[in-house]
Amino acid sequence: MNIIVAIKHIPSIADDLPVNGSNLDFDSVDFVLNEFDEQSIEQAVLVKEASGGTVTVVGVDLIGELDNVLHLALAKGADKAVKITADDPGADSHQQAGWLAEAIRDMSPDIVFTGVQASNDLDGQIGPMLAARLDLPYIGGVSSVDVVDGAATVNKEFAGGVGAKYAVSLPVVVGVQAASKPPRYAPISKVRQIAQTAAIGKVAPSGDGAGAGLAFKKMAPPVAAGHAKMFTGSPKEVAAQIVELLKGRGLA
Amino acid sequence: MSNDIFVITEHMDGKFSDVSFEMVGKAKELAAALGGQAVAVVLGGGVDVNGFASDSTIQVDDPALAQFNPEACGKVIEALAREKSPRLVLFGWTATGMDLAAWLSARLGQPCVAYVKGVSLDGGGLTVSSQVYGGKMVAEVAPQGDMAILAVLAGSFPVEAGQGSTAASQIASPVPLDGLKVKFVEAIKPAAGDVDITAQAKLVSIGRGIGGKENVELAEELAQALGGTVSASRPVVDAGWLPRTRQVGKSGLKVKPKLYLMLGISGAPEHLEGMKSAELIIAINTDKKAPIFNVAHYGATADLFEVAEAMLELL
Missing domain, CATH: 3.40.50.1220 (TPP-binding domain)
Structure with a gap:
């Protein structure tokens, strides 16, 4: 079984997000693997372990640093890694989905995993767009996948533990909300070892390169309707103020 | 192209989600300004379809739509959008809407905005605000082209503005829904036993x-x-x-x-x-x-x- 994982390298939201004009200043932000892609990589490796096959992780190299992410994916059990050398830090989901679709079509996938969403999916997620471009069905919000005899059984989550089980004939694109087991840990020593030996495939971006069709007018932190009253001081002083507040309201 | 606004409503266990009403209310306001109609689209049955304040409500009923099925819903919505050419198609940024909005965008070659918190019209131009980067930033964008697909965060607009009593009209699915690759098997209920x-x-x-x-x-x-x-x-x-x-x-x-x-x-x-x-x-x-x-x-x-x-x- 040919298992593909399409990943996104996205601006880290752990740090400040500087703005240049009406969009992020992509030259000044750190890029990290989309957190939902950690789940989709894990789900792909779990499917391989249960049903056999090879896992190929493919992503668009926006800033020339995708190798680190691909090495980690290999350390977690992926078999092959491919980067699409776009070198365009501001490429939107539509562009990335277009390039990924061309690369993945050539791989003849049986199942394509993506993270269900990313925090920079302003113009939508790559999973449904890949499915549309590859003319495959898409199902997202998925929290488990079992593949038997050319068909997948997936659980899709709605909310609050309510969900539904679906049977899908392959090939299919799946948007993973959470893998059926928490993502495994890859020791740094193993990642380093792989970084020295792994061959990462390179593909030039191809296709129509069509973007999202959105004109940016502004990018800014939200204008808050209000702001929390902030407790200051040492952690002990903060704790004392919280406890006093709670006692005053009969909550402690 | 029309100036109509399609709202893809969502329901489960006989009840529409709040975001469905929120979107209908917003669609009414925008449609009035554009000179079009706010059209609530209901896929499947088993729910009271006459409770929206829309200008019209269309219900598409088919056995394949009895439970949420992303493939069946996608086919129906794509066919309706191609036939009616609305100015906007609104989805909830929800477990169901997230399967469809970006997919429709790629199918139709029309822009999509996700994480939508606000929509405004000034001088006929559309500005959409989107809460991206985990809520740390708000992007304001103008979708280019004749149609735009928006996926709206729940809680962005008032529920009441979308509640009303418009009588729905039933139509047959505009596309055949046989031979689907995705099949609903069964509902999954929450695991019991832990604290509520x-x-x-x-x-x-x-x-x-x-x-x-x-x-x-x-x-x-x-x-x-x-x-x-x-x-x-x-x-x-x-x-x-x-x-x-x-x-x-x-x-x-x-x-x-x-x-x-x-x-x-x-x-x-x-x-x-x-x-x-x-x-x-x-x-x-x-x-x-x-x-x-x-x-x-x-x-x-x-x-x-x-x-x-x-x-x-x-x-």
């Missing part, structure tokens, strides 16, 4: 900042000292540190406790959807720009472990 966090008056809620499973105990001790229980944001549950029954937010449960004490939760829109109605929200986070401080009543930029331990000594 929606019934708790006090929640100590932990996020990614808790760092690891070994630190959950500290939050549990604090919750116990306060007479409450521990809940969490999605990353904590996805990491396996707490069971799914403890998850607050869009893909988890909606809670409205007297106290919601947040340790290491940044406040992404998906989490806010589940807790913003709590009576008293206190947030501890090391990132002073965390969006949660725009929502919490009280906050502190501090190390959650030190604050929690100090609170335990005082309780």
Whole structure:
């Protein structure tokens, strides 16, 4: 079984997000693997372990640093890694989905995993767009996948533990909300070892390169309707103020 | 091209979601300004379809739409959009809408905006605001072209404006829905047996900042000292540190406790959807720009472990 994982390298939201004009200043932000892609990589490796096959992780190299992410994916059990050398830090989901679709079509996938969403999916997620471009069905919000005899059984989550089980004939694109087991840990020593030996495939971006069709007018932190009253001081002083507040309201 | 606005409503167990009404209300306002109609689109049956304030309501009923099926819904919506050429197609940024909006965008070659918090018209031009980067930034964009597909965050518009009594008209599916590759098998109900966090008056809620499973105990001790229980944001549950029954937010449960004490939760829109109605929200986070401080009543930029331990000594 040919298992593909399409990943996104996205601006880290752990740090400040500087703005240049009406969009992020992509030259000044750190890029990290989309957190939902950690789940989709894990789900792909779990499917391989249960049903056999090879896992190929493919992503668009926006800033020339995708190798680190691909090495980690290999350390977690992926078999092959491919980067699409776009070198365009501001490429939107539509562009990335277009390039990924061309690369993945050539791989003849049986199942394509993506993270269900990313925090920079302003113009939508790559999973449904890949499915549309590859003319495959898409199902997202998925929290488990079992593949038997050319068909997948997936659980899709709605909310609050309510969900539904679906049977899908392959090939299919799946948007993973959470893998059926928490993502495994890859020791740094193993990642380093792989970084020295792994061959990462390179593909030039191809296709129509069509973007999202959105004109940016502004990018800014939200204008808050209000702001929390902030407790200051040492952690002990903060704790004392919280406890006093709670006692005053009969909550402690 | 028309100036109509299509709202793809969503329902489960005989009830429409709030966001369906929110979108219909907004669509009415926008359609009136554009000189078009707000059209509520209902896929499937088993629900009272005559409760929207839309200009018209279309119900497409077919056995393949009896339960949510992304493939069947996609085919129907694509056919309707191609036939009627609405100015806007609105989806909820929900478990169902997220399967369809970007897909439709790629199928039709029309722009899509996700995480939508606001839509406005000035001089006939459309401006859409979107809450991206985990709620840390708001993007304002103008979709180019004749049609735009928007996926709207729940809670962005008032519910009441979309409630009414427009009589729906039933139509047959505009496309054949046989030979689907996706088949609904069965519903999955929530696992029973754990505490019901929606019934708790006090929640100590932990996020990614808790760092690891070994630190959950500290939050549990604090919750116990306060007479409450521990809940969490999605990353904590996805990491396996707490069971799914403890998850607050869009893909988890909606809670409205007297106290919601947040340790290491940044406040992404998906989490806010589940807790913003709590009576008293206190947030501890090391990132002073965390969006949660725009929502919490009280906050502190501090190390959650030190604050929690100090609170335990005082309780």
